[in-house]
Amino acid sequence: MSGRIGKRLSDGLTEMLRRLRQPEVLFLLPTATLAGFWLGGETGLLLVALGAPLAGFALGALNRPEAAIPPMPDGLQGLALRPQLIGVLETALRDAPVSGLQTGCIVVQFDDAALLLDRHGRAAQTEVLARCAERLCSALRSGDVVARLEGGGFAIALHPQRRLDLESMIQLAARLQAAIAPPISLNAARLYVSCSIGFCLGLAAPSANGRSLLDAAQIAADEALRNGPSAIRAFAPDMARKHSDRDALRGQLETALDQGEIRAHFQPQISTDTGEITGFEALARWQHPARGIVPPAEFLGAIEEAGLAERLGEVMLFQALTALTRWDRAGLKVPRVGVNLSAAELRNPRFVEKLEWEIDRFGLNPDRIGIEILETVVATTENDVIVRNIAALAKLGCGIDLDDFGTGHASITNIRRFAVNRLKIDRSFVTHIDTDPGQQKIVAAILSLAEQLDLDTLAEGVETPGEHAILAQLGCRHVQGFGIARPMPFDQVQDWMARHDSRLAPLPRIGSGATK
Structure with missing residues (x-):
């Protein structure tokens, strides 16, 4: 606690000194000093010396403008971030034994995402993602939470419900693919986008926590992407083992390249x-x-x-x-x-x-x-x-x-x-x-x-x-x-x-x- 207080004081003093060096402050300082001495003598001078900078700093802190955030397309605004999605899944899993309601996680990966970037550029890719996000949200229930993932995919935390099984998850995944399928008009071109989907039921997650459930759905989505386009895969325990093996293989390949084993x-x-x-x-x-x-x-x-x-x-x-x-x-x-x-x-x-x-x-x-x-x-x-x-x-x-x-x-x-x-x-x-x-x-x-x-x-x-x-x-x-x-x-x-x-x-x- 004392460390955090010390850091806040240090940051505050740094900011105060920075503001005292501003031209408008330096211009008014002589006038304020003379007025303080004339009105209150040494006591007034002391109050000006200590109070004015602190007041200016306080007002500046209150009025400090937020850093500019580049605008995002409408379809990507309001989406959850990965930590928020994990928190939603965590809550649903924790409440499941009492409520009797089940949750699940879906990860949507786009087929040929690299090709889309190559052909049309980063701005077009972002716009296509925004349109796809809108379509996904329209195909889901109001309580479902959609988050954007690194690399251009989306993750969905399903609102807890009574009946959630393998069949209903496959039906939902197919509905999401159908929502994505219609062509997207962009810069006088019609783009066709397909996606591969992986999912995991809450009861099938390797561990009863939100991160484990999201990771399992991601592993299933990776498997779907390898078998795509437009594939759907449910998480299975052997997928985690294969995923771990692939991660280990990647590490071995880096070592192999470094040590000249690949010739x-x-x-x-x-x-x-x-x-x-x-x-x-x-x-x-x-x-x-x-x-x-x-x-x-x-x-x-x-x-x-x-x-x-x-x-x-x-x-x-x-x-x-x-x-x-x-x-x-x-x-x-x-x-x-x-x-x-x-x-x-x-x-x-x-x-x-x-x-x-x-x-x-x-x-x-x-x-x-x-x-x-x-x-x-x-x-x-x-x-x-x-x-x-x-x-x-x-x-x-x-x-x-x-x-x-x-x-x-x-x-x-x-x-x-x-x-x-x-x-x-x-x-x-x-x-x-x-x-x-x-x-x-x-x-x-x-x-x-x-x-x-x-x-x-x-x-x-x-x-x-x-x-x-x-x-x-x-x-x-x-x-x-x-x-x-x-x-x-x-x-x-x-x-x-x-x-x-x-x-x-x-x-x-x-x-x-x-x-x-």
Whole structure:
């Protein structure tokens, strides 16, 4: 208590001294001093010296203007904050044994929230959230409490009621999704927004307190978002365990990046015409100290969720450039190495500048680095930063590969707009192509499109000699896959190249440029 009083006195004296230095106070001080001495002598002078500053400070404290708060759209004004929502849930849970009424918590997460931000910007995102908040409130009862969460979602504390079970919660979640679904008119555009919802009944919360109930609903919402769009999930105890495992995995990934456990493995790409090595793709592999090699499917998603994609990209680029430099010094012919870019890297306005600096630092030409971009990014993005970055990469001289082609609905317009150099045919069209006429027709159509657009082609996921042969006959220029070689660490590449070159000499050419 005495500490708080001392702090208040100290703050008060500081404020008083600040106010005494104001010009209007300094101007009036001589007049007030003379008047006090004339009216009351030394006593009056003392009263002026002590009383005037204190009175001024008191009046100033009463009239001190509040800090300006930027206006929020109508739909977001009046919403509860997270601590308030927890308090509401806490009260309902505490009263439940006496009242016999049950509560629950719902968390609403928006599908493709990052895409909305990329396409339309922060102001539009805030306006869309405001409209959605209004729609949610209109679909709820008057006693339900809505709070805005960090990251753009909403949480709802349901007013205690007699009947609240799994079925009624699912019905309510579906009603909220239906309320969100109609298009939103914004800046002469019609935006369609969907949401995934997680919820937890009060009786199902891991602990009988408001924070635990909200956390459980959030875990369920995260699970719904991963299975979305427009998914609904009820909290179950195993979700908490999986959530804890994912949190632990994120911590391990940060450590792995710091300690160099995640390294580039290199998978060769070869010409179907000559069989010569035309490049490598750098692929992330995690050498776990206890588990050994961890498959990328088990950690790449967690890297994205944890916001570590840019750090991983920096690691992979550095190792790719280092490998190229060392191969050059050893006299090995490796035309280029491809690196995969995440959407997070492409959204960074300074990415191309950083990449150019790194390439210059290693003394390499930009065309030695191939940039692999998922077709889904090219097909959906309207983000000006991403568009500018890809254009700048092409202008710099890096080859642009459209990865997993055939799965993301990229238009010809986008292929030209992004200055794509090569189509990488997705492995789903390559599997069993030697025995499936339908697969052959699809790949033949892709190759015909590439030829008309003057684009290079590479088929991924080639696993058998038959697949390799038919792709060569159809005119695909490069192949990559386990049938050629598995991704390998840097220190195994030189030996593999030597073995490959020794087998290459006696082999006849089977591609479109074969000698007749």
